[in-house]
Amino acid sequence: xxxxxxxxxxxxxxxxxxxxxxxxxxxxxxxxxxxxxxxxxxxxxxxxxxxxxxxxxxxxxxxxxxxxxxxxxxxxxxxxxxxxxxxxxxxxxxxxxxxxxxxxxxxxxxxxxxxxx
Amino acid sequence: xxxxxxxxxxxxxxxxxxxxxxxxxxxxxxxxxxxxxxxxxxxxxxxxxxxxxxxxxxxxxxxxxxxxxxxxxxxxxxxxxxxxxxxxxxxxxxxxxxxxxxxxxxx
Numbered sequence: 001x002x003x004x005x006x007x008x009x010x011x012x013x014x015x016x017x018x019x020x021x022x023x024x025x026x027x028x029x030x031x032x033x034x035x036x037x038x039x040x041x042x043x044x045x046x047x048x049x050x051x052x053x054x055x056x057x058x059x060x061x062x063x064x065x066x067x068x069x070x071x072x073x074x075x076x077x078x079x080x081x082x083x084x085x086x087x088x089x090x091x092x093x094x095x096x097x098x099x100x101x102x103x104x105x106x107x108x109x110x111x112x113x114x115x116x117x
Numbered sequence: 118x119x120x121x122x123x124x125x126x127x128x129x130x131x132x133x134x135x136x137x138x139x140x141x142x143x144x145x146x147x148x149x150x151x152x153x154x155x156x157x158x159x160x161x162x163x164x165x166x167x168x169x170x171x172x173x174x175x176x177x178x179x180x181x182x183x184x185x186x187x188x189x190x191x192x193x194x195x196x197x198x199x200x201x202x203x204x205x206x207x208x209x210x211x212x213x214x215x216x217x218x219x220x221x222x223x224x
Contacts, residue, residue, distance in 0.1 A: 047215070059211050102149060103163065103167075104153070104161070104163065109160055
């Protein structure tokens, strides 16, 4: 059974940093591209970052490029999202998702990040 | 970026009826259009891939159609458990984008 478990969220002040983790199980993690997708409260879904299975390529949404960094450790079956210079508009539920050919076939349960003073 | 416009934003439904949800793309995405269901306080789950391909474990009352810029998700015989928000997503070109969603509510 595929499982994706996010952690690392919380309440932080504007301008601060936070690092999210997503531990994967039930599939060969090192063979699949992985993503972070977020959802602001009562809003829709926003894709924010992609990392290839071998970390050879990374892509970001304009809204986070230069502030967020996606990475992975295939030896630990873990995906990361390092978030710097956080803003109030970054407040959202953050999901990690496994993808196959651009399809998000499995999602984690999400982790909440709240940016507020 | 490809903009996906979903309509209607809210649809009031009666159990048992057949309904259709629309997703329109700002440019052609071929059939790289996928549908997701998000129940309250849950993560989204994949319903339909490549516009019309079914997903294992998803009830057969869900179906999809379309190509290019116009797509439809149909539910043949809505059930109470289907009251959710439905999102379309294009995987044709980066950045991947989602539609704004259609919320199904009880009439």
